[in-house]
Amino acid sequence: MIPTAFDYVAPTTVEDALSALATHGDDAKILAGGQSLLPVLRMRLNAPEVVIDLGKIESLRGVRDDGDAIVIGAMTPHSVVGSDPLVKEHALLIHRAVEHLADEQIRHRGTFGGALAHADPAGDLGAPALALGSSFVIAGPGGTRTVPADEFFIDLFETAIGDDEILTEVRIPKHTGWGAHYEKFVRVAHQWPIVAVAATVKGSGGSIEDVAIGLTNMGSTPLRARAAEDALRGGQDLAAAAELADQDTNPPSDLNGESSYRRHLAKVLTRRAVTAAAGG
Amino acid sequence: MTRINLTVDGAKVADDVEPRMLLVQYLREKLGKTGTVIGCDTSNCGACTVHLDGTSVKSCNVLAVQADGATVTTIEGLAATYDGGELHPVQESFRECHGLQCGFCTPGMIMQSVALLNDNPTPTEQEIRVGLEGNLCRCTGYHNIVKAVQHASGQASEMHA
Numbered sequence: 345m346i347p348t349a350f351d352y353v354a355p356t357t358v359e360d361a362l363s364a365l366a367t368h369g370d371d372a373k374i375l376a377g378g379q380s381l382l383p384v385l386r387m388r389l390n391a392p393e394v395v396i397d398l399g400k401i402e403s404l405r406g407v408r409d410d411g412d413a414i415v416i417g418a419m420t421p422h423s424v425v426g427s428d429p430l431v432k433e434h435a436l437l438i439h440r441a442v443e444h445l446a447d448e449q450i451r452h453r454g455t456f457g458g459a460l461a462h463a464d465p466a467g468d469l470g471a472p473a474l475a476l477g478s479s480f481v482i483a484g485p486g487g488t489r490t491v492p493a494d495e496f497f498i499d500l501f502e503t504a505i506g507d508d509e510i511l512t513e514v515r516i517p518k519h520t521g522w523g524a525h526y527e528k529f530v531r532v533a534h535q536w537p538i539v540a541v542a543a544t545v546k547g548s549g550g551s552i553e554d555v556a557i558g559l560t561n562m563g564s565t566p567l568r569a570r571a572a573e574d575a576l577r578g579g580q581d582l583a584a585a586a587e588l589a590d591q592d593t594n595p596p597s598d599l600n601g602e603s604s605y606r607r608h609l610a611k612v613l614t615r616r617a618v619t620a621a622a623g624g
Numbered sequence: 625m626t627r628i629n630l631t632v633d634g635a636k637v638a639d640d641v642e643p644r645m646l647l648v649q650y651l652r653e654k655l656g657k658t659g660t661v662i663g664c665d666t667s668n669c670g671a672c673t674v675h676l677d678g679t680s681v682k683s684c685n686v687l688a689v690q691a692d693g694a695t696v697t698t699i700e701g702l703a704a705t706y707d708g709g710e711l712h713p714v715q716e717s718f719r720e721c722h723g724l725q726c727g728f729c730t731p732g733m734i735m736q737s738v739a740l741l742n743d744n745p746t747p748t749e750q751e752i753r754v755g756l757e758g759n760l761c762r763c764t765g766y767h768n769i770v771k772a773v774q775h776a777s778g779q780a781s782e783m784h785a
């Protein structure tokens with residue numbers, strides 16, 4: 345199928361994109377890489393009157409070093425994030441998660457900001473972004489504000505980005521030297537995970553000084569496995585800590601698995617992800 | 625209608641298109657380049673793969689207006705990007721290794737294989753399989769497709785069907 349008819353604008357600056365949003369309000373939809381939006385429009389699950397394409401705004405593209413953080417522009421394609429040396433050095437967890445996101449063609453078009461703004465609970469970037477304590481820079485009519493990761497994801501397909509706002513970049517505190525692993529459990533290749541666990545570990549020789557664990561598809565938003573993290577920081581062994589990975593989660597039941605099965609997966613995948621991240 | 629200017633298979637084209645027109649529709653219906661095919665409605669199959677500014681994309685998941693100013697190469701123009709003969713070496717390898725049966729997935733498979741080899745000229749078997757994960761084939765079971773890519777990369781295949 346093809347989408348219903350819409351008008352199209354392709355501004356070249358964030359300011360122009362914001363004023364287009366202000367003009368068209370609820371009738372407008374932002375287009376980033378289109379890898380989630382175009383399927384939605386083609387299935388006619390959404391029928392915006394105006395599509396505002398961010399593809400011509402150069403300032404939204406690229407990765408830069410900003411002292412104690414790296415900054416990823418919202419319109420940076422997954423493939424560029426995946427091969428960027430700064431990301432690999434300072435946010436290895438993102439590098440690992442992007443490697444297994446969708447397929448090569450989709451990674452060439454889909455963008456870092458688009459995936460996070462889309463906020464699919466099965467999306468692969470939310471849990472790593474949350475685990476790394478990222479913050480989200482959002483531009484709106486009143487200027488720019490920065491939202492921490494634990495306030496960014498609100499619900500299924502819902503974030504802190506307002507109708508009149510645009511996500512411009514994501515700041516990720518440097519985790520230089522931390523090991524990382526993204527353990528993704530899928531039914532078929534190039535698809536969203538049934539459950540995935542994002543783990544990043546500071547330490548050497550298998551010992552864990554500090555750890556952060558994010559969970560994909562264990563609730564309506566990405567989640568932190570806080571209880572398991574605390575247990576590991578407190579020196580508990582991994583097998584015992586991983587048993588706590590499903591605490592405070594609310595996993596869905598669907599065709600791919602029952603809620604109880606997802607709880608089981610979260611524990612097993614946490615054990616595997618932390619082991620791999622710690623270099624074990 | 626929105627005006628677009630782009631280069632497709634070496635030729636400059638300009639058209640007024642409806643913004644909702646997909647790139648694959650534009651290629652097939654406006655330019656008559658039916659070598660690029662549509663195999664699904666969900667952007668899963670990869671049959672519609674073309675190169676947009678040198679990287680592979682699924683042309684059913686790109687609007688024609690998003691290709692404004694870009695260079696597109698389809699299966700129909702692929703051989704001309706290589707000045708060695710009538711077929712691109714990857715096309716020749718698919719023929720030599722029997723990398724197709726019904727042939728429906730082949731345009732996309734070849735375009736993705738070329739993109740894969742541009743990034744990584746000597747991929748391992750595993751890297752080939754992962755690089756082609758966005759392309760589905762109902763016929764071959766993939767073995768001969770992997771062989772064709774190995775052949776095109778100048779590596780002797782470890783598999784003999």
Ligand SMILES: Cc1cc2nc3c(=O)[nH]c(=O)nc-3n(C[C@H](O)[C@H](O)[C@H](O)COP(=O)(O)OP(=O)(O)OC[C@H]3O[C@@H](n4cnc5c(N)ncnc54)[C@H](O)[C@@H]3O)c2cc1C
Nearest residue numbers: 376377378379380381446454455458459461467468511535
């Ligand atoms: C076959 C297939 C397989 C896939 N597999 C996976 C997978 O395994 N894992 C995974 O995580 N994803 C997967 N995806 C989705 C992919 O990651 C998308 O690229 C991503 O979800 C959306 O990014 P985009 O740039 O394409 O955004 P778009 O599709 O353009 O936009 C998505 C949504 O976010 C909004 N938006 C985008 N950018 C901004 C912004 N800067 N500010 C405000 N709002 C914005 C849009 O309005 C829209 O609602 C897959 C997609 C396909 C088609």
Ligand code: FES
Nearest residue numbers: 663667669670684
């Ligand atoms: S037709 Fe484009 S992916 Fe199937």
Ligand code: FES
Nearest residue numbers: 725729761762763
């Ligand atoms: S050869 Fe028939 S689908 Fe691949």
